[in-house]
Amino acid sequence: MARFRLRISPGRLVIFVAATMLAAAFAMPMLYAVLSSIKPLEEITKVPLQWLPESLDSLRLNNFTEPLARNDFARYLANSMFVSGAVTLSSVVFCTMAGYSLSKFSYFGRDTFFMLILITLMIPLEVVFIPMLIIVRELGMNNSYWGLIVPVMITPFGVFWMRQFIMTIPDDYAEAARIDGLNEFQIFWRIIFPMCVPALGALAIFTFMSNWNSLIWPLIVATRQDLWTIPVGLVAFESEFARPLNYIFAMAVVAVLPTVILFAFLRRRLLSGIAMVGIKG
């Protein structure tokens, strides 16, 4: 992608035109939603459709401020931040610990446990959310931040990912540290963990994104409104008040902003992470 070959042939021209049309089709809904988020309601519902706000005066920034202040969206935003952040943090620490354990130590049952992780890798929470809810209720964690965080705080994928990465770190580092006099916890925390940063970065992005984006689990585990995350809040808002489209569009923009910013800054790492998972399985 770094170098473009400026060579014009009929075939390439056709591809270029098709690619542009496809990109326009893909970009149009995003553009429309973003533009609608700053328009007054009357302009959004106008027929025939118009793209740009009629005048600068009709720009509505209170599309954002109103629902954030009055309809608890600020709270949803904070909840989403807290839950996604906490899950990401714990996932990064525990998955690395487990990956280290599964790749650099030998003890009875290690490989069995790893096989188990591989099998659960294919089981999506969205299929077992009912029994999961039963367990979480039994533990008294429903309708609390614990219920939002704990059941997803470690992912089999994360363990698998970190194990594969730590396998590529030569044993020599831990051995050198052992001779150097570090205890096993220090070896992990001061040597192995910092060496995992490249893999941790990708894992952190994936984990944050998938938790920021998740709907079903937060929806069923938290019935109390003050625990709702942004997707839950937006879905509820839309089904409750179907008409304030300007607010819905504005809040949709707010909801996608964090992951879009992540993508903008970490595009290369994110894409290569996906590619790596795809190739290695």
Place this chain on the structure above:
Amino acid sequence: MRRFFGVRPPGYVLRLHFAGILFLLPTLLFAVVFLIGPIAVAVVYSFTKFSMLSAPRFNGGANYLAIAQMPAFWEALYVTGKYIFLRLAVIFVIAFFMAHIVQTRILGAGVFQSIYFLPYVFPLAVTSVVWKIFFQARGLMESLTDLLGIAPISWLTDGDWALVAILITTVWSGVGYYSIILLAGLQTIPRSVWEASVVDGLTAPQRFIYVTLPMLRPTLFYLLVVGTVNTIQGFDPFLVMTDGGPGNATEVIGLLIFKQGVVNFRMGLASAMSVIVLLIIFALTLVQHRLLRWKV
């Protein structure tokens, strides 16, 4: 432990391996409760009648029997299968084209890639809410069909069109992700193989059929299984956009379980359905294993 060392190892080595187990301990506990737990609970509760309000009561295979005789369940499986097939078929075609664009490195390839991928980072629930508005009367889609001179389509309330509307939404949302993986697969094909096929006089379509597709087999299988699982679990748009309707034209299996369990409080029945879906996913994974002989 003796198995690993032959003789009893010195204390410091035992302590070292014990430390290794300690590192696994949090994950081990987590896995027992939140990974294995739900499966075990699903199996156990699938043989009970349970509404969360009263204690579960063993009712034998009544749930499974009820499911077998429940047209809605089989319909949901059918709709799910149809949806998965259509979604993956459309995605494969478009994703191939997207991967091709990036691979041929035409002007602006990086920008194109970013635009195609961007919808994937949006929360699917948010995407669904926004597209629901697009598909409603006097929404964005109606303006577009007007422009083309087509009569307004009642996207979300017409039994034939509702699934198409959701397909458009989820293809838009997910295709960029699949194109990245396809691209990665394409790039594992050595350049020399392409060049050899050119020297051998293969035309572009022939090259695609005889060289590209066979060499992409591992990637395609991976996409097939991951795509299936992702598609089963991503039922947010169904919940948000149609709630299974009109009628139950778009009631997919995930949504059916959700409704039975969370809305109707028929937890035992929902658990039994989960078990069946788990078995299906398990079988799919097994098939994938056999076909690819995954190396860990």
Place this chain on the structure above:
Amino acid sequence: MAEVEFRNVSKRFGRSPYVIRDLSLDVDHGEFLVLVGPSGCGKSTTLRMLAGLETITDGEVFIDGRRVNELHPRDRDIAMVFQNYALYPHMSVRQNMALNLKVRSVAREEIVGRVDHAARILGIEKLLDRRPSELSGGQRQRVAVGRAIVREPKVFLFDEPLSNLDAQLRVQMRTEIGALHARLGATMIYVTHDQVEAMTLGSRIAVMLDGTVQQVARPLELFNEPANMFVAGFIGSPPMNFVRGAIRRDNGLSFVSTDGAVACGAPPALDAYAGRDVVLGVRPEHLRPATPQEGRFEAALTRVEPLGSELILYLDAGVNELVCRLPADVPLGDSRLHLTCAVEVLRFFDPETERRIS
């Protein structure tokens, strides 16, 4: 007293065959012992057992008179330089070198002093604030050695420390390690598969094969008095020529190769082998051209490798191929050469046991 002692040490991984068999070895204080052998001979495993990175299946290991079988590596008072250096990538050179002292709660000023001292010895004072990724291969090598020096251990362990360097750097670092040993006078144990490193560095060399020590000796003794055919063939480049044949007693003892093409006199020590099969070993550098009269045997020249300062000749002598190493200025006349060598440099081996007959 021996600084390091292996007493009847054996090692196997799980139920697999033994990789080390009944190994006994003494290393004296201040000695530079090199463990050398082909890959898979168990030399690295031996070193790792001493470090405590592998358990000892059988036997005992002593460091400074103390049995260390059950000791954690950190309590064995050793330092190790790894093949890939194992420098912690997220720490500066200074942090890398200081880590051990820090976790042992050595006083801050002393840490700084010892790190600076080690850096001066190795000439890496200017690199102390850099990260390993900003260093060249040779510099990383020095830091790895520096990390060992600051600990002032009883024993330095080196596990193929030069094999990741290019040929030129390897020679340079080899010299530096030798100089370091001379300067510190510490006990060092060094594992390598490269016989040149072994010969140039070791005050003694232990040649290993298949988990057993074949011979422990000073470098020249190893070269001149190899204990068996493996050592004779492993030490020296090009390797020693071996010719199968038998000892005859006509007028005096003589050796005649199986095909009769090579014949020469044999020392009286081989009297007991008269009429029996033996293997003759002669080093390439001991063969020299001669006139037909004084030549011991005749061979056809098949190939010449000119190396600048010397020539390597490949010769056909009946069924045996011989290699001969000559100064570059020796004139080569014909494609058939007459060769000779002193009787004293000939080595004879028992074909059954492969041991040298002395």
